[in-house]
Amino acid sequence: xxxxxxxxxxxxxxxxxxxxxxxxxxxxxxxxxxxxxxxxxxxxxxxxxxxxxxxxxxxxxxxxxxxxxxxxxxxxxxxxxxxxxxxxxxxxxxxxxxxxxxxxxxxxxxxxxxxxxxxxxxxxxxxxxxxxxxxxxxxxxxxxxxxxxxxxxxxxxxxxxxxxxxxxxxxxxxxxxxxxxxxxxxxxxxxxxxxxxxxxxxxxxxxxxxxxxxxxxxxxxxxxxxxxxxxxxxxxxxxxxxxxxxxxxxxxxxxxxxxxxxxxxxxxxxxxxxxxxxxxxxxxxxxxxxxxxxxxxxxxxxxxxxxxxxxxxxxxxxxxxxxxxxxxxxxxxxxxxxxxxxxxxxxxxxxxxxxxxxxxxxxxxxxxxxxxxxxxxxxxxxxxxxxxxxxxxxxxxxxxxxxxxxxxxxxxxxxxxxxxxxxxxxxxxxxxxxxxxxxxxxxxxxxxxxxxxxxxxxxxxxxxxxxxxxxxxxxxxxxxxxxxxxxxxxxxxxxxxxxxxxxxxxxxxxxxxxxxxxxxxxxxxxxxxxxxxxxxxxxxxxxxxxxxxxxxxx
Numbered sequence: 001x002x003x004x005x006x007x008x009x010x011x012x013x014x015x016x017x018x019x020x021x022x023x024x025x026x027x028x029x030x031x032x033x034x035x036x037x038x039x040x041x042x043x044x045x046x047x048x049x050x051x052x053x054x055x056x057x058x059x060x061x062x063x064x065x066x067x068x069x070x071x072x073x074x075x076x077x078x079x080x081x082x083x084x085x086x087x088x089x090x091x092x093x094x095x096x097x098x099x100x101x102x103x104x105x106x107x108x109x110x111x112x113x114x115x116x117x118x119x120x121x122x123x124x125x126x127x128x129x130x131x132x133x134x135x136x137x138x139x140x141x142x143x144x145x146x147x148x149x150x151x152x153x154x155x156x157x158x159x160x161x162x163x164x165x166x167x168x169x170x171x172x173x174x175x176x177x178x179x180x181x182x183x184x185x186x187x188x189x190x191x192x193x194x195x196x197x198x199x200x201x202x203x204x205x206x207x208x209x210x211x212x213x214x215x216x217x218x219x220x221x222x223x224x225x226x227x228x229x230x231x232x233x234x235x236x237x238x239x240x241x242x243x244x245x246x247x248x249x250x251x252x253x254x255x256x257x258x259x260x261x262x263x264x265x266x267x268x269x270x271x272x273x274x275x276x277x278x279x280x281x282x283x284x285x286x287x288x289x290x291x292x293x294x295x296x297x298x299x300x301x302x303x304x305x306x307x308x309x310x311x312x313x314x315x316x317x318x319x320x321x322x323x324x325x326x327x328x329x330x331x332x333x334x335x336x337x338x339x340x341x342x343x344x345x346x347x348x349x350x351x352x353x354x355x356x357x358x359x360x361x362x363x364x365x366x367x368x369x370x371x372x373x374x375x376x377x378x379x380x381x382x383x384x385x386x387x388x389x390x391x392x393x394x395x396x397x398x399x400x401x402x403x404x405x406x407x408x409x410x411x412x413x414x415x416x417x418x419x420x421x422x423x424x425x426x427x428x429x430x431x432x433x434x435x436x437x438x439x440x441x442x443x444x445x446x447x448x449x450x451x452x453x454x455x456x457x458x459x460x461x462x463x464x465x466x467x468x469x470x471x472x473x474x475x476x477x478x479x480x481x482x483x484x485x486x487x488x489x490x491x492x493x494x495x496x497x498x499x500x501x502x503x504x505x506x507x508x509x510x511x512x513x514x515x516x517x518x519x520x521x522x523x524x525x526x527x528x529x530x531x532x533x534x535x536x537x538x539x540x541x542x543x544x545x546x547x548x549x550x551x552x553x554x
Contacts, residue, residue: 021264029264052164069142089197090124100116107485117473121236129221132221140172142373154403323344328345336362340465381499413495436476443469
């Protein structure tokens with residue numbers, strides 16, 4: 001079988017599995033967030049934090065819950081890293097330095113999982129499991145909660161109530177993330193992933209050198225790493241490490257896990273607003289952009305010029321040798337378009353134009369299909385912008401799902417869209433202007449610029465992957481990237497929840513002959529066009545200085 005045919009069959013199997021689960025899993029999540037009943041375990045959790053899950057919250061109270069919970073998470077994880085040498089199962093590792101501890105705490109709480117350290121050489125078992133793995137669950141649940149609050153803003157009328165943050169947080173964790181992660185972890189263990197709390201083993205290699213082999217609760221963290229679109233690996237090599245990703249089956253399973261919730265949430269959205277066609281329109285736009293990225297990167301990597309690439313059948317430098325060009329490209333596109341950040345090959349080794357596609361996937365706002373929760377609310381913001389533009393074209397007040405998109409709504413949507421580009425471009429400019437940023441670059445020219453641009457794009461969009469050519473473990477990068485992660489995660493949530501509150505307060509607007517049918521293919525095409533144009537106008541100059549310049553010069 002030719003590699004190209006094998007890649008086509010792999011992508012077809014993946015799409016088939018996602019399509020098979022789209023409806024039942026989406027319906028299940030809609031039922032979870034619409035339920036009035038509380039499980040016994042959930043009631044215990046509510047009592048432990050003193051929360052009343054039945055009390056409705058307006059958007060300021062919902063936001064306070066999000067920020068307070070996340071702030072406690074940052075503080076707890078920071079302290080845990082600073083005292084890890086005093087904890088059991090520390091494996092003899094020293095405390096994490098203050099700047100790196102801040103960076104890591106901000107990273108995992110913001111669902112970014114950027115890692116400026118080697119996990120197997122820095123973190124003990126307690127820090128990995130009680131700290132990092134726990135945040136993998138709850139940071140994902142926070143994103144889902146905010147998305148559900150925005151959906152309720154569309155579904156409800158004449159009220160400012162958006163549900164209860166604590167109920168949404170707990171239900172997303174207990175009823176969605178934990179059950180699926182447990183099943184995925186069992187499958188990973190059965191396929192060969194490591195799961196234990198053993199000590200570090202020192203082995204003698206065939207050449208007589210000594211090599212330290214680190215064990216750990218890898219499979220359980222790997223499952224939620226991908227399912228929650230987190231991305232932080234137990235090992236520095238991430239999913240290129242055989243303990244995390246032993247074979248072709250686990251490679252496909254991990255890609256499936258990082259896509260399944262983002263591609264199923266639009267179905268939950270359609271169910272909750274009472275019109276499943278609206279969900280199909282959203283998921284169609286997501287799928288089209290994702291497929292476009294997969295085809296582009298795979299084709300570029302197979303067709304990469306050069307004698308070595310032609311002999312190898314593709315640009316294999318930095319790729320996962322066990323899987324080849326197709327699965328490496330599929331993993332790379334999926335992880336950069338879902339705010340996951342996990343990698344099974346090094347993006348720094350992709351060709352210039354492929355690196356540009358991976359960068360663009362994040363610059364779109366990671367909405368195709370995006371992170372757990374964040375992908376859906378990001379896409380709904382873009383839908384509001386598309387409806388507004390369509391309204392300008394025909395000269396009537398724009399409406400979306402029976403809600404008028406007025407001055408307040410469009411201002412909130414515009415502020416949401418401007419946050420991450422500002423963080424990316426300002427952060428990159430500062431890093432390139434200061435000696436601290438330029439000294440960390442291991443490459444010069446367009447590729448070196450791309451590495452810095454990628455770092456701030458990844459941090460500000462809460463992705464977490466890296467070009468890996470920048471020495472990011474410095475006080476400058478740990479601090480600035482940590483701030484970018486926090487601002488890039490929580491500032492947009494302010495505008496999302498404010499928008500949800502303003503929509504929930506409105507009375508429904510009845511459909512008329514002039515109402516734009518937002519469930520039709522025409523609107524899906526308009527939505528895709530708006531997304532590409534907004535990202536293109538914002539980031540084209542930066543892309544032209546980095547990956548485009550490198551790719552065209554090759």
